[in-house]
Amino acid sequence: MSETTPIEFINLTKDFGKSHAVHALSAKVARGRITGFFGPNGAGKSTSLRCLLGLAKATSGQALIDGKAYAELVDPLHKVGAILDSRGFNGSLSGKKNLLIVAAAGGIADSRVDEVLDLVELTGAANHKTKGYSLGMMQRLSLAGALLGDPEILVLDEPGNGLDPIGIAWLRSFLRKLADEGRTILVSSHQLAEMQHTVDDVLVMNQGELVAAGKIADVQGGLSLEEAFLKIVMAKK
Amino acid sequence: MKLIKSEFRKVFYPKSFIWLTIGAMGLASLSTAPAAYAIKRFAKLALPGHGLENADVVDGIYSKSISGYLFVMIIGALAMTGEFKHNTAVATFLASPKRHHVMWAKMLVAAVVGIAVMLISTATGFIAAYLGLQQYSDAAAPHSSVFIDTLGAAVVTGAVLAVIGVAIGTLIRSQTPAVVGIVIYMYLVERLIIVFWPDGGKWLPTGLITSMTNLKVSTSAGPMTIDTSAYLEPTPAIFMLIAYAVVFALLALTTTLRRDID
Ligand SMILES: Nc1ncnc2c1ncn2[C@@H]1O[C@H](COP(=O)(O)OP(=O)(O)O)[C@@H](O)[C@H]1O
Ligand SMILES: [Mg+2]
Numbered sequence: 001m002s003e004t005t006p007i008e009f010i011n012l013t014k015d016f017g018k019s020h021a022v023h024a025l026s027a028k029v030a031r032g033r034i035t036g037f038f039g040p041n042g043a044g045k046s047t048s049l050r051c052l053l054g055l056a057k058a059t060s061g062q063a064l065i066d067g068k069a070y071a072e073l074v075d076p077l078h079k080v081g082a083i084l085d086s087r088g089f090n091g092s093l094s095g096k097k098n099l100l101i102v103a104a105a106g107g108i109a110d111s112r113v114d115e116v117l118d119l120v121e122l123t124g125a126a127n128h129k130t131k132g133y134s135l136g137m138m139q140r141l142s143l144a145g146a147l148l149g150d151p152e153i154l155v156l157d158e159p160g161n162g163l164d165p166i167g168i169a170w171l172r173s174f175l176r177k178l179a180d181e182g183r184t185i186l187v188s189s190h191q192l193a194e195m196q197h198t199v200d201d202v203l204v205m206n207q208g209e210l211v212a213a214g215k216i217a218d219v220q221g222g223l224s225l226e227e228a229f230l231k232i233v234m235a236k237k
Numbered sequence: 238m239k240l241i242k243s244e245f246r247k248v249f250y251p252k253s254f255i256w257l258t259i260g261a262m263g264l265a266s267l268s269t270a271p272a273a274y275a276i277k278r279f280a281k282l283a284l285p286g287h288g289l290e291n292a293d294v295v296d297g298i299y300s301k302s303i304s305g306y307l308f309v310m311i312i313g314a315l316a317m318t319g320e321f322k323h324n325t326a327v328a329t330f331l332a333s334p335k336r337h338h339v340m341w342a343k344m345l346v347a348a349v350v351g352i353a354v355m356l357i358s359t360a361t362g363f364i365a366a367y368l369g370l371q372q373y374s375d376a377a378a379p380h381s382s383v384f385i386d387t388l389g390a391a392v393v394t395g396a397v398l399a400v401i402g403v404a405i406g407t408l409i410r411s412q413t414p415a416v417v418g419i420v421i422y423m424y425l426v427e428r429l430i431i432v433f434w435p436d437g438g439k440w441l442p443t444g445l446i447t448s449m450t451n452l453k454v455s456t457s458a459g460p461m462t463i464d465t466s467a468y469l470e471p472t473p474a475i476f477m478l479i480a481y482a483v484v485f486a487l488l489a490l491t492t493t494l495r496r497d498i499d
Binding site for chain 1 (some may be wrong): 239240242244246247250251253317319321324325327328329330332333334335492495497498499
């Protein structure tokens with residue numbers, strides 16, 4: 001089996017007008033591990049992920065999945081499951097119907113919808129309209145949507161956003177379980193402390209640039225991730 | 238196939254679909270029965286022979302049963318604007334990153350749904366016209382051809398305007414401006430053009446749809462009739478309307494469909 005890189009950014013740049021949202025990002029994500037994609041709000045995390053998933057067009061450079069552009073994947077939902085901060089649901093439909101729509105588009109059996117709703121513990125609310133869902137329920141529904149195709153790779157943009165401590169704890173153990181099944185996970189967060197105990201590797205962004213990358217322990221160097229981040233950013237100035 | 242199934246679910250799951258269909262039925266009914274009343278009421282103002290005793294005028298009332306097409310256009314537009322309103326566009330284009338496949342599926346499903354809605358609303362319009370005309374014992378019987386002509390026009394209109402709706406939704410993305418724009422254009426701009434510049438108006442969708450019903454109203458007779466004598470024959474009108482759909486669809490496929498999805 002040839003070892004391709006599950007996720008790779010190659011000199012990725014995305015401009016909006018004159019400003020660089022992402023500038024010359026080059027990084028690899030290792031297979032079977034959880035990689036944290038960290039950085040403050042506006043660092044360029046979501047933009048990078050949107051380029052990776054074919055939703056935004058890179059100004060230059062590339063972002064590849066198993067060596068291919070997302071649009072070239074034969075069966076994208078089976079390869080990659082994704083949550084984006086801008087991913088939404090039709091509030092007038094139930095969580096289940098929202099997922100049935102996606103399942104149909106991915107050629108996924110309807111029975112899988114019940115399975116993923118069960119995985120994220122939303123079975124009880126499956127038939128309720130999503131406009132009545134709490135933020136935490138929405139995040140879990142998004143996660144269920146990402147898992148529909150039983151994908152090898154998960155790309156999760158701020159899945160912890162808006163979760164209470166119990167929700168965060170649940171998310172951490174859930175991600176760990178998914179990684180233990182052999183999946184590759186790239187998870188972003190602007191709260192550096194939120195995920196630092198959950199991830200194996202980190203990519204740290206600031207103002208559109210990658211400022212640190214590697215195993216979490218190496219990047220932290222004995223400090224908390226937040227302290228390490230401030231030290232790195234100060235040193236760059 | 239996968240995308241088509243998904244698009245059908247997107248149309249039929251929300252209850253709004255039922256309301257839009259009822260809207261089309263209501264609009265078709267309101268365009269026919271009250272027309273019989275108005276023609277009768279203003280008969281004195283019209284030229285002699287252009288009242289309800291004229292079978293061509295009665296045909297004109299029945300042919301108005303096609304008027305529900307506005308809702309079909311809106312159904313088409315909502316197919317795309319809904320994705321951006323609810324932010325489901327992300328999930329849709331993650332499942333199918335080749336975006337033109339999504340648009341083809343939406344156009345096909347909208348066309349099928351558009352035909353169905355037009356058949357239902359046009360039939361409703363016929364019934365309303367019949368009931369409205371029944372109030373007047375001197376009303377002439379319609380020519381039997383008007384039913385076939387109008388239903389044929391309804392099928393073409395349903396398919397083509399649904400496709401145009403999808404294209405407009407893709408071009409505008411934002412739901413309220415797209416829907417309001419469609420209503421204002423179809424109900425105000427085109428009607429004004431048709432009244433004040435009939436030679437140009439006959440090339441616009443509303444004029445073409447009237448052409449397709451194969452109406453033969455030779456002079457401007459009453460407040461509710463228009464002069465269709467200079468209109469296109471049905472076949473060129475069909476091709477002209479399809480040409481509109483092709484232009485709008487190509488425009489959307491090559492421009493806004495490629496823009497970033499937020
Ligand atoms: N659609 C857009 N148009 C203009 N600027 C944008 C757009 N999306 C993001 N940006 C800008 O790009 C930068 C990076 O944003 P983003 O990728 O969302 O950061 P993060 O996800 O790390 O918080 C920010 O300065 C943001 O304002
Ligand atoms: Mg973000």
